[in-house]
Amino acid sequence: xxxxxxxxxxxxxxxxxxxxxxxxxxxxxxxxxxxxxxxxxxxxxxxxxxxxxxxxxxxxxxxxxxxxxxxxxxxxxxxxxxxxxxxxxxxxxxxxxxxxxxxxxxxxxxxxxxxxxxxxxxxxxxxxxxxxxxxxxxxxxxxxxxxxxxxxxxxxxxxxxxx
Amino acid sequence: xxxxxxxxxxxxxxxxxxxxxxxxxxxxxxxxxxxxxxxxxxxxxxxxxxxxxxxxxxxxxxxxxxxxxxxxxxxxxxxxxxxxxxxxxxxxxxxxxxxxxxxxxxxxxxxxxxxxxxxxxxxxxxxxxxxxxxxxxxxxxxxxxxxxxxxxxxxxxxxxxxxxxxxxxxxxxxxxxxxxxxxxxxxxxxxxxxxxxxxxxxxxxxxxxxxxxxxxxxxxxxxxxxxxxxxxxxxxxxxxxxxxxxxxxxxxxxxxxxxxxxxxxxxxxxxxxxxxxxxxxxxxxxxxxxxxxxxxxxxxxxxxxxxxxxxxxxxxxxxxxxxxxxxxxxxxxxxxxxxxxxxxxxxxxxxxxxxxxxxxxxxxxxxxxxxxxxxxxxxxxxxxxxxxxxxxxxxxxxxxxxxxxxxxxxxxxxxxxxxxxxxxxxxxxxxxxxxxxxxxxxxxxxxxxxxxxxxxxxxxxxxxxxxxxxxxxxxxxxxxxxxxxxxxxxxxxxxxxxxxxxxxxxxxxxxxxxxxxxxxxxxxxxxxxxxxxxxxxxxxxxxxxxxxxxxxxxxxxxxxxxxxxx
Ligand SMILES: Cc1ncc(C[n+]2csc(CCOP(=O)(O)OP(=O)(O)O)c2C)c(N)n1
Numbered sequence: 001x002x003x004x005x006x007x008x009x010x011x012x013x014x015x016x017x018x019x020x021x022x023x024x025x026x027x028x029x030x031x032x033x034x035x036x037x038x039x040x041x042x043x044x045x046x047x048x049x050x051x052x053x054x055x056x057x058x059x060x061x062x063x064x065x066x067x068x069x070x071x072x073x074x075x076x077x078x079x080x081x082x083x084x085x086x087x088x089x090x091x092x093x094x095x096x097x098x099x100x101x102x103x104x105x106x107x108x109x110x111x112x113x114x115x116x117x118x119x120x121x122x123x124x125x126x127x128x129x130x131x132x133x134x135x136x137x138x139x140x141x142x143x144x145x146x147x148x149x150x151x152x153x154x155x156x157x158x159x160x161x162x163x
Numbered sequence: 164x165x166x167x168x169x170x171x172x173x174x175x176x177x178x179x180x181x182x183x184x185x186x187x188x189x190x191x192x193x194x195x196x197x198x199x200x201x202x203x204x205x206x207x208x209x210x211x212x213x214x215x216x217x218x219x220x221x222x223x224x225x226x227x228x229x230x231x232x233x234x235x236x237x238x239x240x241x242x243x244x245x246x247x248x249x250x251x252x253x254x255x256x257x258x259x260x261x262x263x264x265x266x267x268x269x270x271x272x273x274x275x276x277x278x279x280x281x282x283x284x285x286x287x288x289x290x291x292x293x294x295x296x297x298x299x300x301x302x303x304x305x306x307x308x309x310x311x312x313x314x315x316x317x318x319x320x321x322x323x324x325x326x327x328x329x330x331x332x333x334x335x336x337x338x339x340x341x342x343x344x345x346x347x348x349x350x351x352x353x354x355x356x357x358x359x360x361x362x363x364x365x366x367x368x369x370x371x372x373x374x375x376x377x378x379x380x381x382x383x384x385x386x387x388x389x390x391x392x393x394x395x396x397x398x399x400x401x402x403x404x405x406x407x408x409x410x411x412x413x414x415x416x417x418x419x420x421x422x423x424x425x426x427x428x429x430x431x432x433x434x435x436x437x438x439x440x441x442x443x444x445x446x447x448x449x450x451x452x453x454x455x456x457x458x459x460x461x462x463x464x465x466x467x468x469x470x471x472x473x474x475x476x477x478x479x480x481x482x483x484x485x486x487x488x489x490x491x492x493x494x495x496x497x498x499x500x501x502x503x504x505x506x507x508x509x510x511x512x513x514x515x516x517x518x519x520x521x522x523x524x525x526x527x528x529x530x531x532x533x534x535x536x537x538x539x540x541x542x543x544x545x546x547x548x549x550x551x552x553x554x555x556x557x558x559x560x561x562x563x564x565x566x567x568x569x570x571x572x573x574x575x576x577x578x579x580x581x582x583x584x585x586x587x588x589x590x591x592x593x594x595x596x597x598x599x600x601x602x603x604x605x606x607x608x609x610x611x612x613x614x615x616x617x618x619x620x621x622x623x624x625x626x627x628x629x630x631x632x633x634x635x636x637x638x639x640x641x642x643x644x645x646x647x648x649x650x651x652x653x654x655x656x657x658x659x660x661x662x663x664x665x666x667x668x669x670x671x672x673x674x675x676x677x678x679x680x681x682x683x684x685x686x687x688x689x690x691x692x693x694x695x696x697x698x699x700x701x702x703x704x705x706x707x708x709x710x711x712x713x714x715x716x717x718x719x720x721x722x723x724x725x726x727x728x729x
Binding site for chain 1: 342
């Protein structure tokens with residue numbers, strides 16, 4: 001089962017490699033990983049999408065917590081989080097397909113961020129499943145390049161991560 | 164007062180109460196050594212190999228409970244420490260390793276003697292630091308020692324670039340550390356402890372399964388009190404030996420692959436296993452599917468990742484084992500009448516256990532013509548000082564020591580359990596002897612492993628460290644040979660050492676003494692001669708070449724499927 005985990009880490013030298021090597025060294029999967037600084041000085045937040053049964057997830061959780069630079073681990077699998085991802089998509093768009101691309105962009109409330117006579121570059125944001133869906137529709141028209149950010153997730157409700 | 168970074172490093176070590184370091188000089192630590200030249204408060208011991216120096220720091224730490232310190236230069240010096248760091252990591256030994264590094268401006272340039280030692284050791288250190296500013300040295304060192312010794316202890320590496328060693332700065336050592344992302348749980352949750360006590364008092368066939376955590380956590384006393392008070396049998400892992408007196412009637416000895424029959428049978432038939440500072444290693448559990456099929460499991464450990472990693476656990480307690488055991492003693496004190504009932508109900512269990520003990524005690528066939536290794540261990544035990552410290556190397560001799568020595572107190576056995584590092588025994592003994600110049604320190608080695616760090620004979624002689632080196636010489640890589648005998652049709656591929664070595668001459672070459680026994684009736688004399696010497700000694704015993712370590716649970720078999728005599 002897929003899990004989305006947020007990891008609050010000290011912005012220290014080598015922290016990303018500590019987390020990454022923990023996953024590779026123990027044979028855990030990483031489907032996606034994103035990381036950037038937060039509003040708090042010296043603190044970065046990683047969002048990791050991973051897979052495994054309950055036992056594996058419990059170990060992932062504990063092993064992450066054991067890293068000295070990890071301040072908090074939040075597992076959002078129970079639906080307590082709102083998940084978003086952005087994709088930049090370059091598609092072939094010539095003649096009749098140009099209108100079709102625009103229609104799809106419109107339906108998914110995506111944006112055209114670059115245009116040439118032969119292509120559109122699209123910015124799409126949403127739940128990763130939504131990104132999958134727009135990609136499914138664009139693929140037959142000619143996908144030239146794709147970059148996804150990986151998920152970022154935040155908890156629902158009024159409370160911040162510290163409670 | 165301003166001083167250079169190298170000096171600040173030494174001042175930090177002094178503030179941490181470090182009296183002995185093991186290190187080897189080189190280009191990127193030459194400034195540290197220059198400061199050390201006139202720094203008299205710290206004793207520096209020069210090993211003959213950085214691996215050995217780092218093992219010595221490990222032996223020092225295991226014997227004393229303090230943080231061991233090793234120093235190595237960048238590049239090859241640093242990589243030479245890796246095996247020793249991994250050894251310490253697997254057995255949770257508190258250490259700080261300071262490695263020189265090329266100047267910060269050159270890092271990443273493939274400079275002369277540059278390696279990414281932080282990257283190389285990431286999976287085998289508890290944490291690591293790269294010092295990037297002279298004003299960070301003191302806080303980093305404070306954190307390094309704090310992290311190394313607290314929670315589940317472990318080695319911490321500090322990479323120290325040469326330009327920072329030369330840079331000038333103020334020294335002021337912080338009084339306390341605050342790491343917001345590192346707060347190990349110390350106190351066990353009282354409600355969990357209460358539940359555990361109730362579970363114990365309802366059990367009929369309980370076993371305390373005790374690991375190195377009890378030694379590391381200095382909780383032997385609490386363990387012994389609790390076990391004796393409730394009358395619960397105790398089995399220990401290799402790392403747990405000494406945490407409970409081996410000659411106590413409640414002791415089942417070691418469990419697992421080469422464990423005692425009674426210990427493995429007790430685990431298999433138990434209805435409640437109380438794991439204390441142990442981690443259900445595969446050498447202990449045997450086949451997981453059939454491990455302790457009737458037992459509920461209480462698991463007490465300071466490291467939450469150890470809990471439920473390999474086996475299901477009914478009641479986890481995260482906390483310092485000493486604190487948790489002390490709470491358990493208090494709690495059961497309040498339940499006097501229950502504990503009496505409990506002891507009475509355990510009668511049949513104790514009968515089962517004595518029957519297993521009688522049926523297949525740890526034993527061997529004695530001989531009047533060839534020296535049996537087990538006999539040497541028994542004689543050593545009989546003739547050594549009561550507070551002697553024993554280190555072992557890795558192999559058959561290690562298991563015979565574990566089975567026959569009957570360790571009675573913690574921190575008297577130093578052995579590489581998790582990594583099983585050949586070459587550990589001699590340098591670890593060296594470290595322990597440096598810590599306790601007045602105690603008898605004995606290392607028990609095979610003829611294979613002893614050669615992996617034999618150069619440390621020189622360090623022993625030079626530093627007047629009178630380690631007694633016992634070599635159980637079977638002229639084989641015995642443990643591997645045993646597997647080849649049992650599972651590979653006696654195809655002794657590359658396990659016969661063929662070239663006999665004259666260890667007496669070897670000892671002589673280093674300026675030490677050597678004694679040899681080839682017959683059983685010489686054993687006692689050689690041990691007495693060796694023990695009587697003031698300096699380091701080799702005592703070589705030519706043992707029965709194809710003696711096996713038994714019983715044995717073949718890899719992948721269930722604990723109760725022991726080979727008892729093959
Ligand atoms: C560094 C290292 N290399 C290889 C091994 C694999 N190994 C385990 S026991 C053993 C044989 C040890 O032989 P010896 O030191 O003579 O001791 P004995 O088993 O004969 O008592 C070997 C090769 C190891 N544990 N460590």
